[in-house]
Amino acid sequence: MIHVIDPFSQAQPAWLGLDDAGFRRKVYKVVDERLHGSEFLTSGLTIFEPGEASSLHNHPDSEEINFIVRGSGEVVTADGTRTPFAAHTFMYIPKGAHHQHVNTGREPLWLVFVYGPHGMLPTN
Template identity: 40%
Template sequence: MSLVKPDSVPTQTFDWGMIKWFITPGATPGAGMTFGEVILLPGEGHTRHNHPEAEEILYVLSGTGLQMVDDKPPYPVGPGDTIYVPTGIYHSTVNDGWEPLRLIAVYNPGGPERDLEALLDFREVPAGTRARLIRG
């Protein structure tokens, strides 16, 4: 299908926020990359990690944060900023603002999104069900 509605895909939740993967190789016939929206809660973030077999692009929709790439000092990011993370490079994103930090994330090739399912705080909310920003 060429149209994906937000309510048609599950939401992955974590202590630090949530993700909706709209396009993935596993769920979208013919797709070779992954595309989704990430929400980082205030003061939270996705800590240092890498994707050994994929490059990543992050596009900031709203909010502010600190972005680290290649273990260099973090720099501020905000709406309209685009971050390119080469294959295998360590990176992290932390929300340093008072509101949720919303990002578009793209993996090429797709696949790294499956690694998130192994995190201890991973929970999946079924498609069509509203996820809460703070889990209780």
């Protein structure tokens, strides 16, 4: 069965990073093994306000693709390398690679994530 999903009305949004200044973001997970029965993929939309970031994290057993719908920022690696990205660009993150998304722009950053096989979202 094909599913057309509106993340704002059908997803179960979760706030991440509320306990750590600068790491707050809202995640709308739309697909995983429980949501729509995906066998291999986890996907959703993360919205970062200006100046916000994810924690430095990884998905130990999953490859990840990101698509930037809106906004701009930098992806930071474990060694501190910062690579800028803009709207309408993709990112490929290899399995196990530590990474951090940072909104360096003046508007909200909308980042679509898809990774597989399934894995946990960062806890902060």
